[in-house]
Amino acid sequence: MPDEIPGGGPARPIRVVLADDEHLVRTALRAILGAEPDLEVVGEARTGAEAVSVIRQTRPDIVLMDVRMPEIDGIRATEQVLATMDDPPRVVVVTTFENDSYVYDALRAGASGFLLKRAGADELVQAVRLVARSDSLLFPAAVRALAAEHAGARDARNAASELRARLSEREAEVLSLMAAGLSNAEIARELTLGAATVKTHVAGALAKLGVRNRTQAVIAAYESGFVSPR
Structure with a gap:
């Protein structure tokens, strides 16, 4: 993520x-984000294939990824x-419908979150930050x-106990609170x-669960039954 400039200067954008795949959407997003000095x-x-290539070339911090694109979709990308x-x-x-199964699959694949296309400019900027x-x-x-x-659609099979056994008592507490948002x-x-200390416990929980980010950890907590939907 953004690094501080050597010598203690401000973080880079x-x-x-x-x-x-919609030019107008990209143009609007560029205009909104480009107006911010830290973005x-x-x-x-x-397209999804083009996205993979551009990401490898530019090595960004954040990707705003449409779910449904030509060639390969946002999930595969x-x-x-x-x-x-x-x-x-x-x-x-970035999606039109928040309950779209494509969105859930993208989160399970490692996306850090989702943003609705109808989100306002301020909401978009704050989401990126x-x-x-x-x-x-x-x-x-x-x-x-x-x-x-989606939790009930997966077969947990004692997964809650197995998940808890991987974590220390404190990591389990931290995961429960992460799942609460x-x-x-x-x-x-x-x-x-x-x-x-909290950052260390979060990192430990993610590593032991074999997930990339908090969102995947929360999904694992729900799918295993470690956290109840109710």
Whole structure:
């Protein structure tokens, strides 16, 4: 993610790639993001295959990825990028319908969150900044609702016990709070821990679950039954 300039200067802009088959959508997104001094659009793509190529060339921090595109869709493009790059960007799926099964599949594939196409300019900008920080879920209520909606479709088979056995007691507590949508700062206040300690527990939980980000961890918590949809 954005690094500080050597010597203690300000962080460089968050680098963003736009992947959408509609030219007008890309133009609107570029105009909104380009007006912000801390955001920089470094590439565009109109197909999933083109998105993979542009992402590899430009190495952005964030990708705004349409789910349905020609050649390969946003889900496959996300999978390819995350599987083949050493330091992949964080992917935000841009979609028309928040309960679309494509969105859930993209989140399971490793996307960090999703954004509705009808979102306002301020919401878009803040979403990019939030995902770049990666210390909380993007639109936690919507992610939890989507995970809960699909959780019953998976066969857990004692998965909750197996998941809990992988984690320390503190990591399990942190995962439960992540699933509730709390940020690192909120988890620190809830558990009376330092921010650095919470960050360590989050990283430990993600590593032990074999997931890339908080969103995948929350999905794993719901699918296993570790967290109840109710």
